[in-house]
Amino acid sequence: xxxxxxxxxxLVRRRGQEARLRCSPMKGHSHVYWYRQLPEEGxxxxxxxxxxxIIDESGMPKERFSAEFPKEGPSILRIQQVVRGxxxxxxxxxxxxxxxxxxxxxxxxxxLTVV
Amino acid sequence: xxxITQTQPGMFVQEKEAVTLDCTYDTSDPSYGLFWYKQPSxxxxxxxxxxxxxxxxxxxxxxxxxxxxKARKSANLVISASQLGDSAMxxxxxxxxxxxxxxxxGTGTSLTVIP
Numbered sequence: 001x002x003x004x005x006x007x008x009x010x011l012v013r014r015r016g017q018e019a020r021l022r023c024s025p026m027k028g029h030s031h032v033y034w035y036r037q038l039p040e041e042g043x044x045x046x047x048x049x050x051x052x053x054i055i056d057e058s059g060m061p062k063e064r065f066s067a068e069f070p071k072e073g074p075s076i077l078r079i080q081q082v083v084r085g086x087x088x089x090x091x092x093x094x095x096x097x098x099x100x101x102x103x104x105x106x107x108x109x110x111x112l113t114v115v
Numbered sequence: 116x117x118x119i120t121q122t123q124p125g126m127f128v129q130e131k132e133a134v135t136l137d138c139t140y141d142t143s144d145p146s147y148g149l150f151w152y153k154q155p156s157x158x159x160x161x162x163x164x165x166x167x168x169x170x171x172x173x174x175x176x177x178x179x180x181x182x183x184x185k186a187r188k189s190a191n192l193v194i195s196a197s198q199l200g201d202s203a204m205x206x207x208x209x210x211x212x213x214x215x216x217x218x219x220x221g222t223g224t225s226l227t228v229i230p
Contacts (some may be wrong), residue, residue, distance in 0.1 A: 004128055009229070033218060042121075042222040043160075056217055091160060102210075103150055104218055106160035 004029075004094050005074075006107035013114050014081045021077040021110045032075045032102060034067055037089040049075060082114045083101030116136050117141065121221035128197045135182070136192040136224045137205030144167045146212040149190040151181065154204040154223070159204075166190055209230050 005024040008057040015110050025032050030051050045059040048071040060067065064082075069075040080084055089111050093104035121140045128134035135188040140149065151163040166174045166181045183193040201206055207221045 035218075043218075043220040048217050059214065059217075065159050076159065089158065093160070102148075103162045103165055106152070106157045112215075114130070 004092055004105050004107035006090075006092050006110050008110060009108060011112045013112065015083060015114055016081050019079040019086070019112055019114075021079075021090050021092075021112070022074045023077070023092030023094075023107055024074040025092075026096075026105055029094035029096050029099065029105075030070050031095045033093040033095075034075070034077050035091045035093065037091060037109070039088075043091060046077070058063050075101055079112075082112070084114050086112045091107055117221075118219035119221035121224050123224045124222075125225045125227070127227050127229055128194075130199060130203075131196055133152055133195045134191060134197055134226065136205050136207075136226065138190045138192065140188050140207075140219075142188075142209065142210050142211055144146055144211040144213045148210045148212075149181070149183070150208040150210070150218070151190075152206045152208060152220075153191045153201075154206060159170070160206075164192070164193070182184060194226075199208070199228050199230060202226060202228045224227060 007022050032049045034046040037043050047060050047067045048056040052071050064080045066078045089109045091109045092107045095102045095104045132212050147168045149166045151162055153161045163177045164176045164181050165223045166183045173183050178195045180193045204223045204225050208218045211216050
């Protein structure tokens, strides 16, 4: 049973380019969370999605960032016109269902570097 | 207000000794879960232990135990018999059932085990 798969593991983009980060949740998981981690900091919530629906995007910057979780295929976090401040580790987590006792399983993260 | 507070940016412990990592939380939701994750230098997030708000007993998982004091809103992680491989960042997290289901993370505690 494969865990949460994120790709690419490392991504380098020039300022102004687009970054696409992919997350395949664990088998049977329909809830996906995206987090951003700046160096030496904790995880900051970005967005929570269920299949085809955005449930909570309160942590997403209003511009340039978008996320989707289509019926088929991985969840995508898209960053348009990247800037140096977007450089961070982006983690995806998935869980099986809602509920206070449902832990989230994390992918290994995508480390985005904007040059 | 911060949902999760970890006041210890860095901790040191002698190998084979026990160590307590502090975590306090803030919520008005009567139904919530508390989680601890470990992030080694390789970057992945590893789930360690879970405590539910209605659980009467403290959670234990091998060398990990959670000292849950509901009235004080604290959920400290205790690691017994520390090993060199325990050196990592440790994050406390909370999930509220009735308000969005997202995970809130603290800023983390860096633990170093000294041989």
